[in-house]
Amino acid sequence: MADLAVETTPIPGLLVVRMPVHGDARGWFKENWQREKMVALGLPDFGPVQNNISFNASKGATRGIHTEPWDKFVSLATGRIFGAWVDMREGPTFGTSFSIEVDPSIAVFVPRGVGNSYQALEDGTAYTYLVNDHWRPGVSYPALHLGDETAAIPWPIPLDEAEISEKDHHNPRLGDVVAMKPKKTLVLGAGGQLGRAFAAADPDADSRTRAELDLTDADAVAAFPWQDYGVVLNTAAYTAVDLAETTEGRVAAWAANTAAPATLAALARQHGFTLVHFSSDYVFDGTAPLDPGHVEDEPLSPLGVYAQTKAAGDVAASLAPRHYVLRTSWVIGDGKNFVRTMQSLAQNGVSPSVVEDQVGRLTFTEELVRATRHLLDSGAAFGTYHLSNGGPAMSWREIAQEVFTRSGRSADDVSGTTTEAYAAQQREKGAPFAPRPLHSAMSLEKIRATGFEPEDALTALDRYLR
Incomplete structure (x- = not known):
């Protein structure tokens, strides 16, 4: 037999x-x-x-x-x-x-x-x-x-x-015969930096903003043709880290960052699509050593409300049978972000004070697009991966100095401060302030093992500023 x-x-x-x-x-x-x-x-x-x-x-x-x-x-x-x-x-x-x-x-x-x-x-x-x-x-x-x-x-x-x-x-x-087309790709959160990057990279994808498809609207979710999609990219998120500490922000953050991924995971089980969910270094408390940095199977240890909702969203998204959870850090793309702010300050003659005790790596949206395509096209094992650009971990002040020198200013025009000093300034203004992980660098060895090599962050920064 x-x-x-x-x-x-x-x-x-x-x-x-x-x-x-x-x-x-x-x-x-x-x-x-x-x-x-x-x-x-x-x-x-x-x-x-x-x-x-x-x-x-x-x-x-x-x-x-x-x-x-x-x-x-x-x-x-x-x-x-x-x-x-x-x-x-x-x-x-x-x-x-x-x-x-x-x-x-x-x-x-x-x-x-x-x-x-x-x-x-x-x-x-x-x-x-x-x-x-x-x-x-x-x-x-x-x-x-x-x-x-x-x-x-x-x-x-x-x-x-x-x-x-x-x-x-x-x-x-x-x-x-008219050949059968492959199932489509759906990009959720198309109005954000990452969503815009995916929409630009794949014009054939169906890209939806929250106004066009609200995952907290049960009727809209029930009416949507999920069976037509083979891949759903969840780039949508509530990212106002400090406002998440307020009463209104807390509700919005839990809805977008936890309830929505849970809904998508249930839909993925029902309709068989692959769910790609994007998460954050904030799911960790920043106490891991810089070498090798936070690893994928490290216990979650979120500090603030935003961090807690993203950590819960990781768990929810991982319940989809076919899933990739990509944790990333310090995202830079098309829109308002730290690099564009520093570039504007440099061009306008401002000399800012920037925190120097938070260390991590930039992640450009085009790198997230490239890594996602690699995981999907290569058939890499489903699960959680860490992804940022490569190179040494840097502080926010060091990154600001790199932007200043590339804008024709001196690195000395960027002074340093601490997270605690910056937090005290915000509290004096009556503004909410969420705790931050001080070490956000993540190990990239797991995604490297799939054959993907992250591009150096400064190489990507040069291209971005051009």
Whole structure:
């Protein structure tokens, strides 16, 4: 008896599963779907939500070629079938076909967008299939004529002798088929620095501001077509660190930074999309040594309200089966930020006093875009990653001095102060002030192990200022 095995085919993602069938005089038994073993062998953890059975009374009954917008795991309960598949997805493998005879010892995983068809080779044949989305009325998808000359499927029973539905007789040839497009990418928080960077990098993405899609609005969430998306990038956040210490700010911060990621994680479980959630160095208290810096599995130790909501959001987002949580620090992009403020001060002849006891690394939004693409494209293991630009950790004063020298001013024009002194000034004004982690540098070794090398922060700073 053969061991459980998963085999690839010429169609990317279409997998043949060979499984042990245990039989005796009474009949046979098999583990038709064994998630742990099959996933370990390379089958996607596709999260089936519906089980269907197709019974074919007579030999020669032929169904398809239908291209459904969900993943499918097909196996035999009794009898034999000839299965044929055609890649109907937009891309270089469009039109590629594969066929195999299937008995109870063989199953096939069919990814979204691959057309599938089955011909019964015995009377009383029944095959069963798991799918990871619910059938909905009114959803149309590509179909292909069973006798398409390009696919050239070698049907064991000639089609003129097979039993075929009237509808399948009129399916188009490959040249007239509109290929199925991949699922879309959704960018949430498109009005912020990071959201704008993702929208600019991928014009085909669906980018939404909070006004356009409010995750705290249950009706808006329920009405949104989440099943159309393969990746959701959550760049939205409440980032007013000090205002989060106020009564109004506390409520807003918990809603945006914790409740919203929890909602997205639940939606990811339901619809199967990959959730990419962006977090912060503030989830730590800043007491880790600068070398190697904060590591991904370090216990969370948030100081203020904003920090607490981001830490809780990390936990919530990690409940999505397919997730990347990217913790980052000191984000710089298109919009109001520390570097632009220092550049403006330098150009206007101002000599600021800047805190020198907070140490970390800048993270440019283009670096976050590049790292996210790398994780998604490389199929890196899901989980939490730290990401900033590379180079040595620097204080805010040192970064300000770098901006000043690049703006034609002297580094000596930037004086130093402490976090506590700055906090006292704010309190004298009656303004709220949240505690800050003094050491924000994070270890980058985990993301480096995936093949991603962060760009030096000063190299990125030079390009940004130009």
